[in-house]
Amino acid sequence: MGGEVRYEIAQNAYAKLVLHALKHKSSAVNAVLIGRPSSAHNDVVEITDSVPLFHSHVGLLPQLEISLILIEEHYAATGVNIVGYFHSNERFDDYELSGVAKNIGDHIYRYFPQAAILLLDNKKLEALPKGKDRSPVMQLYTRDASKNWKLAGSDGGSQLTIREPSANVVLLDYISTEKWKDIVDFDDHLDDISKDWLNPELFK
């Protein structure tokens, strides 16, 4: 009996997270993960979309609260919710899950007990063009019984997979065409509300 939840992330959701981080290389960035428990397997959570949030003042509350209210409101109508949080640290070699990330993760956990935190793995991202790795360039953290966020190990099968097997190939293509330029996050929206944080045209 595993009892461990697995997470399957859709290609577009995955690509958005990485592109957002690449757009703001010298800052920490974050995003929320949108999805639902799988109707087919009850220990799988499908991450169907993501919304990039901020690239500045990532630790401040007011903009986070507004963004969560608006995002939840939008997606509730389509039967999905906020199921997790993505964070990318400011420094290349920083693999620590910050207090900010944990707090936001805790908040999401209160509404969705199978919540996950994803942390960008910069070294894996850097190595992407050199190999044929199909696994996501992120680390997965889940809450354990003692309420701590625990890193999911790479032992015995991956807990985090990408739905489309060629997602990394597509991602590399997006990177080479500098697609990150087109991505809009909540910070951009608050600076100019005509910018759409849903990024409807991004992958068209």
Added chain:
Amino acid sequence: MVSKTEETQLSNLESQVDNGGGGAWEYLCLVRKLKVRRSEKVLKHGLSILNDPKKRSSLGPDEWTLYDQVAVAAMDCQCLDVAKDCIKVLHKKFPESKRVGRLEALLFEAKGSWEEAEKAYSSLLEDNPLDQVIHKRRVAMAKAQGNMSGAIEWLNKYLEIFMADHDAWRELAEIYSSLQMYKQAAFCYEELILSQPMVPQYHLAYADVLYTLGGLENVQTAKKYYASTIELTGGKNTRALFGICLCSAAIGQLTKGRNKDDKESPELQSLAATALERDYKQRAPDKLSLLTTALKSLKVSL
């Protein structure tokens, strides 16, 4: 810190240059003036001038400034060979220069050779103990190595001497915020507001930090600073308008059951809500219904 007009001007110039419309030198000068970080573009367009002997000589004495700018941009993009070449040229022209010495130390930083960089900076400081750039590099190096408490210590020492350096106060505030040390961040913004009371970004950041700290008094003060931000920006700042609504909701929650005197008048929040609705209707109409529901959930009466 860049204003919206400056940001637009920069973007327009950037697109123009990117699409072959010329204006590379103007773009590079603007980047220098605004002190923004556009290293990939600077590298690309700067090199296109430096590698063209005609264009290079037409710059006259500005040529050396460009080598400096391109060297730093190259280091930021990890193109260390380009950086080395630029520094070599500068060293040849200005053999005793402290400025070139700083670039050489910066190159050590770019390589991750922290000890060499520290040695180089220390020796430069012996002759120039009040060189602000070098002091700030020390902070940057601490930050780059993940030594946040070291960065904070150095930055505080720096500010004891150079207390008018607004960028330094802002950097310190942001470091504190990222470490969730909100009280200390608030102190930094207080210093900034005291010295530059007409800059709305400081009022806004201060309000954000106070709201994050929480508690009735902080949220009430945050509301005042969101209000002053709105005043200073002619009512156009979306974040401040949202801030008013969030504060009103929070204050409402925190003063539940208290007698009427403690409660606030609802005018400010309904004005803010109306302003937001008007703005969304005009510029983001597909998000208007989301906004209205959100404002309702904050129990903001319209």
